[in-house]
Every structure is written in structure tokens, then in C-alpha cells.
Amino acid sequence: MKRLHVGAPLAVMGVLVACAQLKDLPERSVEYLKERGSKNVTTVGDNAITAVEHGDLGRSATFSMEQEFRLGKSIAANVLTRLGAHALDPEHPVARYLRDVGAVVALAAAERGAPEDRPYPMKGYRFIVVEAAQVNAVGMPGGFVAVTTGALRAARSEDELAAIVAHEIAHVQRGHAMSPVERARQQEHMTSTLLAGTDDVVHVFFSKVVTLGADFVLDKGCGKANELAADAFAAQILEDAGYDPGALSRFLSRLQGRAAEGGFFSRHPPASERLAALGERPRAATASDGEVRRLARFEAQVRELP
């Protein structure tokens, strides 16, 4: 049933918009996917599901940063609506504080960037504080990063907050959140139809991939390999920025077992797996001057939360 949930819009769209090419497309699509190592390829509908869920199609041509921004904004609107929560005013002290922490992390991530990474977001990152008790944080295409007040309260230090943000920025920069969209576009029957199609066809595609993107970042997660890769990149970013690289491990360790609450934990691999992959990161016996200072300003900000 889970497969049907994500694949259905794609399969339905394939039927709706691919009529003109349907006669010769299934075989071509099968070949297209097989050439790229897809497994269990059977029908056009299955192709869409298989490719999107298992990521068999590699990235080839990309969207521009403006396209990613437009898509990401619509995905962000969907995600925030589905969280059913109110965004804190951007001038609120906590929103400004999150913006500063996010800026440090984003710069460290950019400096550590790899050639295959997405470029820096067109309008920079936007860190949005969402008033919700659930512990949750979501990184979206276009540089939109939402962090709930529940996550801010669950963190015990600025370093742990930076760790949450670093994990989400890792997803954005590595293009994890865009990958299902790019894979959907690469479906042979869709690309054929979209290229020949009217603006209405493109509009249908846009609407579908917004839903697809929101499903991925909010519910399904980016897949185990990408989640573990985001953790590893986050630890590296933290170290580069001067934060405690073990902060993510400490946050996960303390909150493991809360998957039933949903949010941040339910769409990720089990905390035990993530902790094992991150490895031991022992903490110094005494806190550094920086940690003490950061803890003080973090606690002052948390007291400002509504």
C-alpha cells in the first residue's frame, strides 16, 4: 500500500497524459530503466514507482536554481500546511537566532561542498520556526528549512540545534529532496509527453511533483543511504564550523525510542543504526569556553519561545 501511495499519482498521470505515445512507450521505458540498472521492471506504472522509490535513475540534467526555488516554495507551503502549524514571526528573537545558527552551518556546508552538490540556494536559506509541539525539522528544495518549537525545546544546546539544522542542510545541498522530482521527470513516458505537451500538461506535472516532494521530505524521508550520508555530512559541517561534532549523536541518543511520536524520527532509520554509523564521539570532560557561551545564549532564546 505504501508503494501505491507515492506511485499512484505518477502512474495516473502517465495514463492521463501519455495517450499519444502510449503505444510504443512501455517497451522503450522498460529498456530505458533496464539500461540504468532498474530491477523488477514490468509496466509503465511500475517503472514510475520503482524508479522514484529506489532511485535507480541517476541525475543527469538538472533544474536551475530558480526552478528549484519555485518548486521548493510550493513544497514548503504544502509541508507547513500539513504540519498544521503557525510560523513564528521572522522578527521574533528565536527566529533571528535560528537564522544566525543556520547561517553558520550553511556557510560551513558550502565550503565543504562537492562538485555534484546543488549550488547555494538562489535566495539563500530561509530558516522558519514553526509553532508545533512535535519534534520535527524539514529541509526542502530551494533552501527552505523548517524547525518546530518542539525540536528547539528537545535540543539541549546550540550545538544540538546546529546538528538538527546541519542534517537538513545536508539534504538540501546534496540534492536529496530534489532527487525524486528529477527522477520522476526522467521517466521516459513523462518526458516524452511533457516535451510535446501543452502548458496544462506541464501544470499537472508541477502539481504532482509538489505533492511528491512534500510526501518525501515530510513523510517518507530521503531513504536510508541518504539519511546516513546526511548524518555524516552534518557531523563534518559541525566540526568545520566549530560546533561539537558529536552533538547529533547526543541528540539522537537522548531521543531514540520516540519514533512513535512521528516527525523527525519516524521518517529516518532507527536511531541505533544512525548512532552506529556516526561512531563514537566522546565528549571532553569539561565544556569549552565556547560551549559555555553558546549554551547560555541558547537557553536564553529557548526561554523566549511562545
Next chain:
Amino acid sequence: MAAKWIVLSVLVAAATVSEVVVVKREGARVMKAPRFFGDACPVDVSPGQNLTVVERRGGWARLASPGNGQCWLHQSAWSDREPGELVGNPATASQRDVELAGRGFTEEEEERYRSDHPDLAPVFGALEDYLARAPETTSSELTAFLAAGRLGGDK
């Protein structure tokens, strides 16, 4: 002998052709060394500004100006991709991929999507608010934040 001089002249000319990059985003941090966590140059660059690069090091470029050849800008300030630009293994890209990447996902498409989903209007409004009123932390704000938290090169 003449041929050698011609070859040498061409090489010298090629080596001295300066690269120009165009700033793509606001709030870019111009640094005194090719790293984000250090001293910032007291100069600003703006979106659309053309900058002449005199040296490349990793993801950083040393600028002819501003800063009189003493300031560095990271590629995150200017890099962008055109729709359909190839990434990863170009051998796996089809012409169709390239052409398709140029379609849709425009501002007009976003407007159309918004008009189709009036229930999302309040949240789109909140996002616009963040875009307009919460620009990225400025270079001077960031310098102060880093120093107060003993971050970056000042642990």
C-alpha cells in the same frame, strides 16, 4: 624559433585572460583569506555585479576588485546552473532531459499553482514574509555571532 615565440605568446595570453563571474545572491561574505571563518573584507558585492577573478583556489576566487586583489569570494555567491545543464555522468543524459529541464517550474507556474490552491494562501503569505523580512544574516552580524560563540576560527 618564430613558431616557439608564437606558441609562447599564445600561452601567455591565455594565462592572463581574466575570468569574470557575476554575483547571484545577496549578502555574500567577502573574506581576507579563502575560508568563511576568518576576517571579512570591509567591502560589499551585490547581485548582478561583474567581478574579475585573478586567482582560483578550491571553491574560492581572489578578486581584482573590490579589495585591491586582497579579497576572496566563495563560488556559492555566484554559481548557478542553467536549466538542463548536465551534472553527474553526462553519458546518461538524453537530449530530452536537457530540453525538459527548461520547461515549467517558472514564476508563472507557481502563480497558477497558488490560484489552484487557495487553502495554501496563508502559508504562502508566511513564506513571502520570511523571504522579505528575514534575509540571510549579514556579514557583520555573522562575525559578531561567531565571535560571541567562539565558533569558526575562534573556538
